[in-house]
Amino acid sequence: MNPASWRFRSARLAYNLLIHALIPIALLHFLWRSGREPGYRRHLDERLGAGPNPDPGPDLWIHAASLGEMRVAGILLDALCRKHPSLRIQLTTLTPAGRAEAERMRAAGLPVAVRYLPLDSPALLRHFIRRLKPGILVLIETELWPNLLWRIHRAGIPAVLVNGRLSPRLRNTYRRLQALYAPLLATLEWAAAQTPEDAEHLHSIGARKVAVTGNLKFDLPSGRNESALARAHFSGRWLWVAGSTHPGEEEQLLDVHRRLRDAHPEIRIQLLLAPRHPSRAPEILDQVGRAGLSAVLRSRLSASGSSEDVIVLDTLGELAGLYALADAAFVGGSLVDHGGQNPLEPIAADCPVIVGPDSRNFADMVRRLVADGAIVQIADAEGLRDVLEDLLLTPGHGAAMVHQAQRTIAANRGATARTLELLRPLLRSPGSAGQ
Structure with a gap:
C-alpha cells in the first residue's frame, strides 16, 4: 500500500x-x-x-x-x-x-x-x-x-x-x-x-x-526535587503518597488510610493525595470530609505545615519532588479500569512503590519491576492496606525495595x-x- x-x-x-x-x-x-x-x-x-x-x-x-x-x-x-x-x-x-x-x-x-x-x-x-x-x-x-x-x-x-x-x-x-x-x-x-x-x-x-x-523513562534522573515543601511541613511520623489518582480510586484510598490510621493511633500517619487532574481537588476535599477525615489543599498549606489527615495536591509540577519526602507511594490509575500511570517517577525519588492490578499501560515495565522485587503489585484495596502496614511496621522492607528498584533501573538505562x-x-x- x-x-x-x-x-x-x-x-x-x-x-x-x-x-x-x-x-x-x-x-x-x-x-x-x-x-x-x-x-x-x-x-x-x-x-x-x-x-x-x-x-x-x-x-x-x-x-x-x-x-x-x-x-x-x-x-x-x-x-x-x-x-x-x-x-x-x-x-x-x-x-x-x-x-x-x-x-x-x-x-x-x-x-x-x-x-x-x-x-x-x-x-x-x-x-x-x-x-x-x-x-x-x-x-x-x-x-x-x-x-x-x-x-x-x-x-x-x-x-x-x-x-x-x-x-x-x-x-x-x-x-x-x-x-x-x-x-x-x-x-x-x-x-x-x-x-x-x-x-x-x-x-x-x-x-x-x-x-x-x-524506555527513555528508565533514564529519569534520580532524586529530583521540584517542590517547595519539606518533610517538616508534614507533622505525621509516616507519610504516604497516592499519586496520579483517578475517579473511583480516591474513595478506596481514603478508606485504606482511615483504617490504617485507626489501627495505629500511636503513629501519626498522613496521606498526600495527588489527583491526575488537579482541577478535581475540590471534589476530593468533599470525599475526604465524607470519609470522616480532615484535609487541606496544598495551595492553602500554611508555612508552619499541616496536621490534617490528608493533604490534597492541587498544584502542577510538584509531585515528583513530593515522592522524595514519602515513606511509601501508591501509583494511581491502577485500582480502576484505566491502565495505570508511570511507576518510575517515585522510584527515581527513592520511594517504595505499590501499584494496583490494572497496569496495562506500562505492562512490560511493571512485569520487570515486580519480577525483580523492585515494586509490589496488589490485587485490590485490601492488599494495598496490608502492604502499607508492612512497610509501616518493617521499614527494612521498603529500603530493600528501593535498593532493588535502583538496580533494575541501572540495568535498563x-x-x-x-x-x-x-x-x-x-x-x-x-x-x-x-x-
Missing part, C-alpha cells in the same frame, strides 16, 4: 471530513474543560494555527502530547543539548499540563520555544509547517496524527518516533484504520520502540525501519544514548534552516 493508492486517498478523505466536523466540538470541549482547568482557555488561538508566529527554522520540532510525554522529551533534550548546545527547538503539546512542563524546561535554560499543536486539519498544519520550517519532527511515544504525518512528509521534512509504544487499545485502532495509517507510518525515517513487542506491532501496522532502544545515535545522522548544522 502506498500514498498514491485509492484506499489511502479514500481513507484520508473520510478522516478529513470527520476531523473538520469535530473541530467545533473540540473547541467547545476546551472551553468546557477550562471551567475546571483555566489553562484550556489560554492560547486557544494556537489550536487553530494562529497566535504569535513561531520562530522559523528550529533544528528540531518535538511534539509531546501531555505531561508524561513532555517529561520523556525533557530527558532527551537534556542529553541532546549537552552534546549540541546551540540547537534551536520547538516544543508542541496538547494539554496545559504538558505546556506547564515545557515552560518549566524553558525556565530551566533549555533552548526551547513552546506552543500548542494546531488541531489535525490539513490546512491548519500546512500553514503552520510552512511558517515553522523545522529540520526534523520528533514524535514522542504515540502521537501519530494522520494530517501531521502527511503534511510533514509532503514538506520533505524527516519525521521519527521516539520511545514508541502501543497499548492494546491503540494497536486495535491502528489495525482497524490500517488503510490510513500504514502509508503514513511508512513515511517515518525510523521508529524507536520501547520493547521488542512494541517494535513488532509498529512494523505490522506499517513502520518500515524499527529499532528497539528501550541507555535508551537515551541509543536514541541520540539514531538522531545524529539527521541533525543538520544548528540554525541552517532559517538561512
Whole structure:
C-alpha cells in the first residue's frame, strides 16, 4: 500500500471530513474543560494555527502530547543539548499540563520555544509547517496524527518516533484504520520502540525501519526535587503518597488510610493525595470530609505545615519532588479500569512503590519491576492496606525495595544514548534552516 493508492486517498478523505466536523466540538470541549482547568482557555488561538508566529527554522520540532510525554522529551533534550548546545527547538503539546512542563524546561535554560499543536486539519498544519520550517519532527511515544504525518512528509521534512509504544487499545485502532495509517507510518525515517513487542506491532501496522532502544523513562534522573515543601511541613511520623489518582480510586484510598490510621493511633500517619487532574481537588476535599477525615489543599498549606489527615495536591509540577519526602507511594490509575500511570517517577525519588492490578499501560515495565522485587503489585484495596502496614511496621522492607528498584533501573538505562545515535545522522548544522 502506498500514498498514491485509492484506499489511502479514500481513507484520508473520510478522516478529513470527520476531523473538520469535530473541530467545533473540540473547541467547545476546551472551553468546557477550562471551567475546571483555566489553562484550556489560554492560547486557544494556537489550536487553530494562529497566535504569535513561531520562530522559523528550529533544528528540531518535538511534539509531546501531555505531561508524561513532555517529561520523556525533557530527558532527551537534556542529553541532546549537552552534546549540541546551540540547537534551536520547538516544543508542541496538547494539554496545559504538558505546556506547564515545557515552560518549566524553558525556565530551566533549555533552548526551547513552546506552543500548542494546531488541531489535525490539513490546512491548519500546512500553514503552520510552512511558517515553522523545522529540520526534523520528533514524535514522542504515540502521537501519530494522520494530517501531521502527511503534511510533514509532503514538506520533505524527516519525521521519527521516539520511545514508541502501543497499548492494546491503540494497536486495535491502528489495525482497524490500517488503510490510513500504514502509508503514513511508512513515511517515518525510523521508529524507536520501547520493547521488542512494541517494535513488532509498529512494523505490522506499517513502520518500515524499527529499532528497539528501550524506555527513555528508565533514564529519569534520580532524586529530583521540584517542590517547595519539606518533610517538616508534614507533622505525621509516616507519610504516604497516592499519586496520579483517578475517579473511583480516591474513595478506596481514603478508606485504606482511615483504617490504617485507626489501627495505629500511636503513629501519626498522613496521606498526600495527588489527583491526575488537579482541577478535581475540590471534589476530593468533599470525599475526604465524607470519609470522616480532615484535609487541606496544598495551595492553602500554611508555612508552619499541616496536621490534617490528608493533604490534597492541587498544584502542577510538584509531585515528583513530593515522592522524595514519602515513606511509601501508591501509583494511581491502577485500582480502576484505566491502565495505570508511570511507576518510575517515585522510584527515581527513592520511594517504595505499590501499584494496583490494572497496569496495562506500562505492562512490560511493571512485569520487570515486580519480577525483580523492585515494586509490589496488589490485587485490590485490601492488599494495598496490608502492604502499607508492612512497610509501616518493617521499614527494612521498603529500603530493600528501593535498593532493588535502583538496580533494575541501572540495568535498563541507555535508551537515551541509543536514541541520540539514531538522531545524529539527521541533525543538520544548528540554525541552517532559517538561512
